[in-house]
Amino acid sequence: MKKTIMALLAGLVMTAGAHAAYPDKPVTIIVPFPPGGSTDMVARIMTQKMSEKLGQPVIVENKPGATGAIGAAQVKRSAPDGYTILCASIGVWAVNPFLQKNLAYDPAKDFDLLTVAVKSPNVLVIHPSVPAKDVKELVEYLKLKPNKVTFPSSGAGSSDHLTAALFWMSTGTTGIHVPYKGGGPAIADLVAGHAEASFQNLNNVIGHIKAGKLRALAVTAEKRAALLPDVPTMVELGYKDVVVTSWQAFGAPKGLPTDVKKAIHEAMMAALKDPETSKKLTDPGFEVTASTPEEFAKFLQAELAKWKTVVEVGKVTLD
Amino acid sequence: MEILANLSLGFSTALSLANLFYCFVGVVLGTLIGVLPGLGPVATIAMLLPVTFHFQPVTALIMLAGIFYGAQYGGSTTAILVNLPGEASSVITALDGHAMAKRGEAGKALATAAIGSFIAGTIATFLIALFAPPLAEMALKFGPAEYFSLLVLGLAVSIVLAHGSLLHALGMIFLGLLLGIIGTDVNSGAERFTFGQPWLADGVNFVVLAMGMYGLGEIINNLEKKGTRDLMLKSVSGIRLSWTEFKHILPSILRGTAVGSFLGILPGGGAVLSSFAAYAVEKKLSKNPIPFGEGAIEGVAGPESANNAGSQTSFIPMLTLGIPSNPTMAIMIGAMMIHSIQPGPSVLTEQPALFWGLIASMWIGNFFLIVLNLPMISIWVKLITAPYHLMFPVIIVFCSIGVISINNTEWDVFMMAFFGFAGYLFSKLECEPAPMLLGFILGPMMEEYLRRALLMSSGDFSVFFTRPLSATLLAVAVVALVVVLLPSISKKREETFKE
């Protein structure tokens, strides 16, 4: 009797696995950071429309640790069935491989890339007490005071740390990198004038720029930001290498069935292109990218190459 | 009389039906997650953020804020009843609050916490209304050097926390400082004491440590005493606070409010110090015949008021400068941005209804909390008279679920078990956990600020003495150390005489 029931149950499970149309249970998005950060926000804003499209709840699970490496490694180890997806930032995708020893995942090989959901421009801001009206004057100021001007960042090995390293490299200048626990305290010290210059996400500093507490010198995106039409890009100023945007992108464990991959990507596009959802994203300063998997793959290769150079040439290490 | 116009704008916003309702929902939810050990407001607020998308921005913020200060409120209940501090400030409440509960005065301790929090919340709300912008500017004067000096002061004062041997207090503080170092070093990004284990890369979580040392360690201790604990808690005497008692604790509440309001403004971790500092002040000033640590009512009134005042004033840098002073405030800023509001100095001028509405709602929320919680006290008191052999497995369940929910990793559960063993051994050796937890909280911050200050000054140690604010704080630390150490040295002499 017992055996028959077990066999029946097993059969049931197997048929369910083989025939049910994806998805037949809730889909989990792993965010490898604590609740409340940019990546968490992007994932949570998108869940509602995604679950409408998929017809199953989409749940965000925070799995923070080791600059996102713990959560990313967990997704890598999960079954490639479309029920576990990773939503992670530039650091997890493109920077960790060059800074963390024994990284438990390879961003280019271990994941089926889905989409770059959003990008957000970074901006070079200085405290108004720094005697520089534009990037040229700042470069002169940095050369006048080598290794004296402080550049706060949201953490050692963060994208704003590396952007500063990239900037020093391209302009032939130096400065003191001062790492913080997250962007908030770094910006606080910048606004208060305890630190002098930094590359920050535009959405995190736009209020301070508008209020005159910080001075924006240049945008690091390819084109000018809609919120700051008068501020030039680094490219316009002749620093062609200094192009950095922060971005959030989705991936799944390698080996996703084609139809499942298509269904997830369609759900993500539905969310990102929905006017209401995209407004929730653009209002805090994200730019909706909604790329195809192929575009993401190309973009990831370019980013990996760029940050590899910055880490190697800029001699950025964590010790 | 601008302030009256502002407050009336605020109250007319906050008293709308929807805002009142969601303020209520917020504080109830906050109290619930505060009471359950291990669950914090940050995760709850992040989870509820999408729910608030279709709200008015002010309604969303009112509810999220309610969760935050409601949780602070609920946390002290668990600390007092079962000696389970779910966050840093509750460690202090647990010291004397739980000692009172053991004496049968749980009701009195809870009432003290509730009334103290309400008075502190009311005063802090008016402080925000009157002085928010200038206070925020003052908070910005605190750079890395000032924070370091403030933490030195905190550590100097913390020696007060020990009521046993001074040497063991020092040992436990150093042990806590070392424990706090585990994880990724902020200044260099290097991993320390992680032994290559990724689950240690972000260090030991405070809740894991506290639940292990206090929760599990204490349970094993109680179990080995066999039936004695049940008898101890059966004799519940004081539930209500008499008028004389209220008059007795009022000065403590006011002092706590002052300390907490000030420290809460500082975005770089001042709020953490508020309950420690208030406790030290009370211990120094108290004339209570009951020693601190054994159930002195001022030891509950002061820190609880400070904690609540601090959690209110921690909104100041967020509202007036757009600077988050803790993770909850960071999510609030995110919530504002999703609603197309740019956090920063312009909120006050461009969104007056939101600014003043939120402030008014905090007072209303505090009112809800006291109305809700005072009647609850008699229920709570009944709950802890439940037979211990039925209660402790439930406590273990809540600790385990709470701890695993922090980072969604079972390693935190294993670590909690480890710290449970450590906590039990410490109690065998009469080493108190409170100084260790203080060191654990302050240590990483001290190192971070010290190294940052030196990095920014290119290695010039004189920043700590040439900056007036920093120098003052260090001077106070020295004075405090002398004041604190002298009597305890003489007290120790007495002890040796006794032996």
Place this chain on the structure above:
Amino acid sequence: MSSLIRHPKDFFAGLMYAAIGIGAILVARNYNFGTSVRMGPGYFPTILGGLLVLVGVISMIRAFTREGERIKSISWKEIVLVLGSVALFGVLVRGAGLVPSLILLVLISAWASDKFKLKTALLLAILTSAFSTLVFVKGLGLPFSIIGPWFGV
């Protein structure tokens, strides 16, 4: 030896401090020490380890000069049952799900009490897991599976 140590609690606490302090110093040798002006990641732990050793040594010396109580015996049964049940919960909760692992957690930990009765404990386990499912999973939306994948559900 034990007759010389007149304050065993001080002695063993001191031994613990000193041992942890030495351990910290040894591990911290792998980290860049830096200078007192530009401190490396190894600076703080080394100093702290040293201070801890100092406190430990003083405490151990003091143990020979002052009188103190004996250390009470260690209750291994309670330790193993309480901490073991918690660790088991950690092992099971992903695979077996919340309810089965909670039932075991309550049953095993309740066994640590001398008033343990299987019937009451079983009732308590069922009530607790029902409450937790309602509040934590349904109410607060924590990501636990109620019955885990090991049962094929």
